[in-house]
Amino acid sequence: MIKISLEVQNLKKLFSRRLIFKELDFSLNQSQSLIIAGKNGSGKSTLIKIIAGVLSHSGGNIRYIKEGKEIDKEKIFNFIGLVSPYLILYDEFTAKENLELFARIRGLKIETDLIDNLLNEIGLYDRRNDLLRTFSSGMKQRMKYASSILHNPLVLLIDEPTSNLDLLGKEFVQNLIQRYRKEKIVIVATNDREDYSFGDSVINLDDYK
């Protein structure tokens, strides 16, 4: 198992002068999972983006430590998988092309059936050669999962895990999270109490105003 930890200290986020959250502290190791809760507009998605390293914060510290060494900010993307409503994949490419593209740009060695297996797992193998433009929102959600685990990340961030998914899709997500939370960091932002079972602990952002 690869050792990874996430340390968040005194984290604060402002949008212009509006305070979203402050004095946020937590730390997680591999095999620990966290639920981020809070009402609409409390900053769950904002926090997920900051943890993913795609949005800057206004104060405090956030660090990733892998095998005792801090990961360079610019390289965090290598270790992160993100699923979220505002993640949009390339409409003009097919399902398979999207995944191949991501694998190549990430510089992964593509084993021939890795992508086919992944497509199979999310139940879209039959539609692999269709443009994403023609996909339903649930199918797009499944594609986001495929894109987020393609590189076998150490940290899995999921915002609204089951949105648009049918029963089978939800089952896939449950299995995926159960698998990942054993040896990786999993963070789930949700409004749905049913999803609380995905985490070992809960942070409610309404308490950090």
Added chain:
Amino acid sequence: MKKIFYIFLKDFSSELRTRYALNALVMFIIVAVSIILFSIGSEKAPENIFAGMFWVVVFFSAMSGLSRTFVSEEERGTTLILSLIAHPTSILLGKFLFNLVLIFFINTVIAVLYYTVFSDFVIRNFEMFVYAFILGNIGIAGSSTIIAAIISKANAKGTLYPVLSFPILLPLILMLIEITKFSVEGISLNEATAEFLVLISYDIIMITASIMVFEIIWRD
């Protein structure tokens, strides 16, 4: 290095499918060259005018086409996935490569069109023109890429591009017009050393400055 190429390849195949930039560009070139053609009519225009007008067409087509690179990602919401799969510098260089290929393509089209349509446009020092063409395209692609990155994060995308690109591209375009005049007049390469040094420094400064600035703009 490979990653940069794959980002370029993504943009390239995406462009082939969506024709986001290409259609508008080709139309623009045809319209611009026709207008020049009609306005000159049967009169005899001084040779020097052609050098100036050549780069004016290039400048405006660069402005209309090259800004698409980052703006189209931002508009379609795919900026996030891009920043999740690649290092900022690879993204910048991949986009630069795409713009470079695009500008070389449109510029060659403009040059060929120009050459066939205007029989008075005679280049006597062809070697010099080719060097200017290459260095000029690198400079235009480099500055257009970073300007596109800046405006993709701004609210007034449409208006900001010409405003920003004018002062940044002006020294480059002026220098290119100058060298093109030289090549029309048939002046030898040695006599244009100073102008070429300016071109080369412009390209180097533009690309290094872009790489330094880009990481800051990219994560907002």
